[in-house]
Amino acid sequence: MKREKGLLIVLSGPAGVGKGTVCGALRKQDTAIEYSVSATTRKPRAGEEHGVNYFFKSREEFKEMIQNDALLEWAEYVGNFYGTPIDYVRETIDAGRDIILEIEVQGAQKVRKAFPEGVFIFLAPPSLKELRDRIVGRGTETEDIINERMHVAKEEIDLMRMYDYVVENDEVELAVERIKAIVTAEHCRRERLKYQELVEVKK
Template sequence: MKREKGLLIVLSGPSGVGKGTVCGALREHDTHIRYSVSATTRSPREGEQEGVNYFYKSKEEFERMIHEDELLEYAQYVENYYGTPRQYVEEMINKGHDVILEIEVQGALQVKETFPEGVFIFLMPPDLKELRNRIEGRGTETKELIDNRMSVAKDEIDLMDKYDYVVENDEVELAVERIKAIVTAENCKKDRLIHLYKELVKE
């Protein structure tokens, strides 16, 4: 039975926890989930592609999008803007497709205010030492910026209780399997399906 609306799945967590890696692996495993590409004002990292990893915008372009209400959410994080273009997400959900957002914690909490029926998943590192190792391993940031990211990460972990689920990213494949299990369970929830089956009874 085709659902009237898809799920909005929001995956967030501290910088360096591996959100992009996990989402990339999830896309390979589950081709039915649509992946919403975020916009950002930060510079592309090595190997990243326009329209695949992010839409890379100037500060002026991004602020125009804010002003014209083209973003489902946005946040300023370590001197850069990040945000989710609204149109694609709403179109896909209304067509019955599940959509996953890979976004920062500030943005996730904004989405929860306007879309409380979403599924909110917090991706956790095994520990803070491993988180720092992952950020340092990028080789793209100064010690000062890494220290800043770690300070923000501690504040973000304190917000874990705002989420529906917590998934530890100890191994990417295991994290993907946990997220797939969550999505399957959410799609089987009575409250999401009961009105469809009541229509069958009426018929």
């Protein structure tokens, strides 16, 4: 049996929950999953590279991508734009390879409308206190921004019901194993497989 297309895996959750860390650990273990690099207008953090972690764009460049329909989804989050370049995503799926999008909750809602067959995973924190501690630990946001992120996080957690799966990021290694189990199970879904050759009756 063969599958026609790759999986579109969407991983999202509140800021500070560890989406980037979990995706990085997943990629190290499973090289078969492609990683979609998002575009953003926020400034690079220490250690981040253009074209590896994000495509860092000016607001003018990002708005031009919107006008040219070059994004699968985009959203404005805490004063910055984030979006997913569409061409690479489509090419990867059509070639039968899996691809994972690490995006904000707003963006995930838009992808759900465009690709309802995708696999949507919500990465959840063990608690709101733990989430706040992680954001504070970054040392990159002001107190006002932290409070705004926490307010948004509560609203995003309420949207957990829109996802297919919820994975708690209590430990990165455990979260990665849970995501790998989800991907394996999704590959076994009947509607994703070409099985007609097993039931055809030769005349």
